[in-house]
Amino acid sequence: MAIEENEFIDNRLEKLAGIREMGIAPYPARTPDRLPVEALRSTGETEEVLCTSGRIMAKRKHGKTVFCDITDPTGRIQLFINKKNLDEAGWELLGKLDLGDIVWVSGALFVTRTGELSVRVGTLLLLAKAVRPMPVVKTDADGEVHDAVSDPDFIYRHRCIDLVLNETSKNRFIARSRIVSAIRNYLDSDDFLEVETPVLQQIYGGAAADPFVSHYNSLDEECYLRIATELYLKRLVSGGIHRVYEIGKDFRNEGIDRTHSPEFTQLEIYEAWTDYNGMMKRFEEIVEAGAKAAGVWPVVEFGGHEVDLTPPFKRVPFVPTLHEKSGEELFEWDTERLSALVKSLGLGDDITDRPTLMDKLFDHYVTPHLIQPSFVIDYPVELSPLAKQKTDDPGITERFEPFIVGMELGNAFSEQNDPLYQREVLENQAALSQHRKGVVDQEFLYALEVGMPPTGGLGIGVDRLVMILTGAKNIRDTILFPHLRRDK
RNA sequence: GGGCCGCUAGCUCAGUUGGCAGAGCAUCUGACUUUUAAUCAGAGGGUCGGGGGUUCAAUCCCCCCGCGGCUCACCA
Numbered sequence: 001m002a003i004e005e006n007e008f009i010d011n012r013l014e015k016l017a018g019i020r021e022m023g024i025a026p027y028p029a030r031t032p033d034r035l036p037v038e039a040l041r042s043t044g045e046t047e048e049v050l051c052t053s054g055r056i057m058a059k060r061k062h063g064k065t066v067f068c069d070i071t072d073p074t075g076r077i078q079l080f081i082n083k084k085n086l087d088e089a090g091w092e093l094l095g096k097l098d099l100g101d102i103v104w105v106s107g108a109l110f111v112t113r114t115g116e117l118s119v120r121v122g123t124l125l126l127l128a129k130a131v132r133p134m135p136v137v138k139t140d141a142d143g144e145v146h147d148a149v150s151d152p153d154f155i156y157r158h159r160c161i162d163l164v165l166n167e168t169s170k171n172r173f174i175a176r177s178r179i180v181s182a183i184r185n186y187l188d189s190d191d192f193l194e195v196e197t198p199v200l201q202q203i204y205g206g207a208a209a210d211p212f213v214s215h216y217n218s219l220d221e222e223c224y225l226r227i228a229t230e231l232y233l234k235r236l237v238s239g240g241i242h243r244v245y246e247i248g249k250d251f252r253n254e255g256i257d258r259t260h261s262p263e264f265t266q267l268e269i270y271e272a273w274t275d276y277n278g279m280m281k282r283f284e285e286i287v288e289a290g291a292k293a294a295g296v297w298p299v300v301e302f303g304g305h306e307v308d309l310t311p312p313f314k315r316v317p318f319v320p321t322l323h324e325k326s327g328e329e330l331f332e333w334d335t336e337r338l339s340a341l342v343k344s345l346g347l348g349d350d351i352t353d354r355p356t357l358m359d360k361l362f363d364h365y366v367t368p369h370l371i372q373p374s375f376v377i378d379y380p381v382e383l384s385p386l387a388k389q390k391t392d393d394p395g396i397t398e399r400f401e402p403f404i405v406g407m408e409l410g411n412a413f414s415e416q417n418d419p420l421y422q423r424e425v426l427e428n429q430a431a432l433s434q435h436r437k438g439v440v441d442q443e444f445l446y447a448l449e450v451g452m453p454p455t456g457g458l459g460i461g462v463d464r465l466v467m468i469l470t471g472a473k474n475i476r477d478t479i480l481f482p483h484l485r486r487d488k
Numbered sequence: 489g490g491g492c493c494g495c496u497a498g499c500u501c502a503g504u505u506g507g508c509a510g511a512g513c514a515u516c517u518g519a520c521u522u523u524u525a526a527u528c529a530g531a532g533g534g535u536c537g538g539g540g541g542u543u544c545a546a547u548c549c550c551c552c553c554g555c556g557g558c559u560c561a562c563c564a
Contacts (some may be wrong), residue, residue, distance in 0.1 A: 005534060008498055008515065028524075062527090063520040082521060099514080112522045135499040136514050137523040146525060147500040147513060151554045154499090208564050254563050255489090312499080383564065401564085410562065474557095485555065 003131070012131045015096040019126065021184055024093060026129040032104055038074035038417050041117060045470055046109050052077070052119070053104040053127060055164070056097060058138075066094060067118075070103065071164075077209040078120040090124045100130030110242075133172070137165050156482055165307065169477070174469045175294045179466055180247065182293035183267065183286055192243040192269065198231035199249070200224060205441045206230030206386070209252040212262075225251035229268045230457065231444040234415060237455050238447035242272035247462065259407060261475050262483060267463040272453040275388075275414040276398045280375055283410065284311035286460065287373070302405050302471055305371050313373040318362065318380065325365040331380075355382035370403035387413035387427045402455040402460075404468050412458035419448035 003009060019026050035043075035052045043050065053069035054077075064083040071077055081089050085107070097103065104125040112118050138146045148166070149155065155162040155169070163170045182196065202221065203456045206228030214223050236244050267286075271278060276413045291297040291309050298310045319331050328339065338357040342396045343349050347360045358380060370376070377400040381389055387397035398414035416422050427442045464480040476482035 006498070012513065058524070060523050060526050061520085062523060065521040065523080067523050067526085069524075078524075080522075084521085112524095114524075116522085116524070118522085131500055133514070137499085138513070140525045144525090149499065151495095151499090151556085153495095156556095175490095212562085252563075255561080257563090258558085259505065260563070346560090355564090379564095385564085408564095 009131055012098055012129070012133070013064075015098065016129050016131060018214055019093065019096050019129065022089065022092065022125060026126055028125075028127060031127060032125070034073040034104060037070070037072045037077050040109065040252055041075055041077055041122075043109060043446050044117065045111055049106050049108055049122065050119070051104065051106040053102065054097055054418075055130075056101050056103060059097075059099060070105075072171050073170075077119050078112075078116050078118040080107075080112065081121045081124065085120060085122055086124060092125060092234055093124060097126070097135070098130060099136060100132075100134045100421070101126065102128040102130070111182045134161055135165065145318045152476075153484070156476060159480055166347045172472060172477065173480060176466045177468050178293040179290040179469060180462065182289040183462075184247070186286060186289040187243075187245050187269065190243070193241055195233070195236060195241070195244055195246055196248070197226075197229050197236075197246060201226050201442045203439060204228075205444065207250075207252075210254055212251045227252050228459070229266065230459070231441050233268055233270050234455070234457070235444060235447040237270050237272055237415075238450055238452040242271075242453070243261055243479050245269035256483070258474050259464060259467075261463060261479055264475070264479075266323070267460040268457065270415070270455055272455045274456040275454060276377075276412055276456055279412040279456040280313070280315075280400060281311075282458055283375075283412065283460070284313060284373075287465070290465060290469055296469055300469060300471075303453075303473065305405055307404060308372060313375050315400075316366070316370065316374050316376045317378045317379070318376055318394075321376070322358070322362050322367050325369065327362065330361060335477060350436070355380065359383060366462050367403065367408075368406050373402065373404045375400040375402055382415060385429055386416050386422075388416045388418075407464055407468070408461075409468070410460040411460060412456065415452070415455040417448055417452040417454060419445055423447055 016026055021043050034051045037052055037054055040050055040052045054072040055069050057070040057071050068079040068083045070079060081094060104127050105119055105121045106123045107120040110118060110120055131416050135149045137148050200223045202223055204224040209227045211224040211227050227250055230318050233244055233246060245268045249263055251263050253262060256262060287309055300313050302308060323329055335352060335354050336361040339351055342351055342357055342360050345364055347364055351357055358385060378396045379399045381395055381397050384397040384399045387399040388394045390398055401411050402409045423445050463475050463478045467475060471476050
């Protein structure tokens with residue numbers, strides 16, 4: 001398929017041809033020595049000839065003088081290009097340059113009479129000709145941005161333009177990278193081992209979600225993209241890797257919305273000789289490390305809320321809080337009455353599954369109040385098949401979910417390590433499952449049977465944590481290339 | 489999947505109670521040797537998301553479809 005034709009591209013292709021006719025290679029392989037733009041700026045006025053390179057973002061022509069603004073990731077600087085300072089070829093080349101082209105320049109630095117530090121360009125080289133125009137965004141003297149590219153579809157499909165034109169977007173992805181580095185650094189320096197477990201799995205588990213299904217051609221076998229790393233990581237704890245974590249993509253073949261992406265980044269950590277209380281501390285410290293890396297420690301603003309990230313986070317017990325916020329002793333109600341209530345609240349019709357009813361009611365009555373960082377603790381056992389029960393109350397599990405600004409950021413528990421109990425729960429669950437009737441991960445149970453020490457486990461939705469720490473309102477704004485329907 | 493909103497020039501957006509389609513920026517031509525949303529003079533640029541219907545006439549009204557946004561549902 002040839003490049004599309006339009007007035008702008010045709011015009012640039014003509015200039016490109018003209019440049020080649022001049023004997024200039026428009027896409028040279030090598031960049032002569034250069035300083036980053038910001039390094040040049042911080043040098044200030046000097047007679048010394050310095051070099052830099054960047055993308056032409058603005059061009060103001062004044063006859064025999066042309067001003068250009070060029071940028072690189074470090075900043076922006078003005079070029080002062082005067083016919084008398086350039087050789088003839090350089091001046092001719094300038095006439096064939098457009099906004100978006102990537103150039104290299106050398107020259108002394110001086111301040112113009114309007115006070116702008118500028119490169120008095122003596123040599124001008126083309127490093128890459130842009131044949132497709134980029135939208136032009138201008139900022140006026142008051143700092144007001146005009147014609148910003150804001151169409152989300154355009155931004156998601158053409159992230160390269162978003163990153164060049166939208167500073168907040170670029171900074172958010174830089175922050176994301178630093179947050180993830182800080183988390184790794186925190187865990188690595190506390191003797192955790194980072195591992196990689198299979199993405200393609202024959203038996204998927206560790207969560208309740210529909211998987212993406214694929215196929216091994218050479219084995220002629222169905223396989224699944226993982227929905228969680230949990231079961232593999234616990235096998236490693238059994239194997240004596242007592243502090244272990246993985247950061248990677250999980251895939252869930254379910255709805256896409258503001259807080260759900262079918263392909264998302266999950267951090268799971270497992271630590272022997274501790275329990276869910278230990279995991280609460282880990283979560284608090286991970287948030288602290290991330291917030292410091294993002295430069296929002298200890299208070300971050302999100303959606304009009306001042307969120308205080310200072311530990312300890314509030315502990316919110318599931319059942320008492322549900323009773324308090326709803327004003328009813330819901331846990332004492334029979335299933336029929338709960339179902340009717342859920343229906344009357346418009347949360348779903350004909351739900352007869354007790355755990356699901358409880359979950360919905362909790363989401364309705366409690367979750368919206370969890371603005372400041374909170375751990376919802378002590379979930380009913382029915383909601384938590386992989387968690388250990390409390391010794392003094394087998395109806396409650398040692399489990400928590402962290403919430404910030406009403407958003408669930410993860411899930412953690414004192415891991416169930418009783419192999420007989422775990423087998424029973426998983427087999428019962430599998431018998432009821434629509435997707436994989438009777439399928440139980442025997443290797444996981446094998447590992448528990450061999451013996452797994454008391455262990456705390458914690459999963460964190462990394463994209464959502466990045467949302468909180470960078471103010472992103474949609475999970476897609478934390479993912480460089482979010483999934484979109486085919487563009488037709 | 490449901491509801492609501494949107495799709496007009498390369499970009500940001502007006503607009504037409506149904507009657508030859510508009511602006512700013514960008515582009516092209518010209519002027520200009522310290523400008524910075526440069527300025528001035530001129531020019532070009534559109535399948536008004538796609539298809540069907542109603543009508544003398546549809547970008548506008550109706551139906552279907554596509555893509556997107558918000559939201560509800562689903563989602564450990």
